[in-house]
Amino acid sequence: MPRTLFRTRIKFCGLTRPGDVRLAGELGVDAVGFVFAHGSPRRIHVAEARALCKALAPLLDAVAVFRNNSADEVREVVKHVRPSLLQFHGDEDDAFCRRFDVPWIKAVGMGGDLPASGPALMAAFPGASAFLFDSHGGGHDGGSGRRFDWSAMPAGLTRPHLLSGGLSPANVHDAVAATMPWGVDVSSGIEAAPGQKDGDLMRAFVTEVRRADCRADDDKTTHGEGAR
Numbered sequence: 303m304p305r306t307l308f309r310t311r312i313k314f315c316g317l318t319r320p321g322d323v324r325l326a327g328e329l330g331v332d333a334v335g336f337v338f339a340h341g342s343p344r345r346i347h348v349a350e351a352r353a354l355c356k357a358l359a360p361l362l363d364a365v366a367v368f369r370n371n372s373a374d375e376v377r378e379v380v381k382h383v384r385p386s387l388l389q390f391h392g393d394e395d396d397a398f399c400r401r402f403d404v405p406w407i408k409a410v411g412m413g414g415d416l417p418a419s420g421p422a423l424m425a426a427f428p429g430a431s432a433f434l435f436d437s438h439g440g441g442h443d444g445g446s447g448r449r450f451d452w453s454a455m456p457a458g459l460t461r462p463h464l465l466s467g468g469l470s471p472a473n474v475h476d477a478v479a480a481t482m483p484w485g486v487d488v489s490s491g492i493e494a495a496p497g498q499k500d501g502d503l504m505r506a507f508v509t510e511v512r513r514a515d516c517r518a519d520d521d522k523t524t525h526g527e528g529a530r
């Protein structure tokens with residue numbers, strides 16, 4: 303079987319149980335997300351996040367997810383949890399996001415008004431390490447399990463982007479094949495209940511992403527195209 307040169311990064315978000323964090327590490331995902339957003343059914347507190355960090359495998363990143371949290375709340379998480387990345391899912395601007403001296407991802411809502419273009423996004427968020435496209439906006443929340451029209455993703459981004467929103471083992475192969483993202487992020491689609499991940503769904507999700515990666519490699523071999 304041909305081996306792919308490009309590996310789609312995988313983030314599992316909204317973990318609340320050490321066993322789920324351990325399994326994520328065993329499955330070889332790249333990052334797990336801990337949600338500190340108010341109103342989320344997956345919200346955890348600093349002490350719980352610190353306990354979950356003890357279950358992290360080496361080289362598995364912890365991402366702290368916020369939505370319009372105060373600067374003090376973000377600072378407390380940064381100080382006590384020490385996440386390797388922050389993810390901002392609300393109306394935070396570039397100046398707010400860069401205050402914490404930790405690399406960050408800006409989540410872009412695709413549920414309401416659509417972003418103008420990739421270059422416009424990069425100009426609005428010059429400090430963002432990556433962008434994440436999710437289905438929030440227009441009255442819809444993040445982590446809702448809803449997908450959006452993947453063809454509406456803005457063109458012209460030269461920084462990494464993650465696809466998210468309503469992904470699951472049933473659709474992630476097609477999502478990766480259609481959009482070739484840097485990475486994918488999933489919460490509801492691998493859950494038995496909010497915050498409780500399902501081991502079989504976690505495993506199936508990773509399998510489907512890797513199947514899409516192998517297909518992309520086959521396509522490149524067949525058509526002589528360059529890497530992503």
Ligand SMILES: O=C(O)c1ccccc1N[C@@H]1O[C@H](COP(=O)(O)O)[C@@H](O)[C@H]1O
Nearest residue numbers: 315339342444445447466467468489490
């Ligand atoms: O997971 C949550 O509860 C959450 C709450 C507030 C902001 C973001 C949240 N999670 C992010 O939502 C998307 C999509 O999740 P889903 O797969 O559609 O359920 C993902 O980027 C999570 O990081």
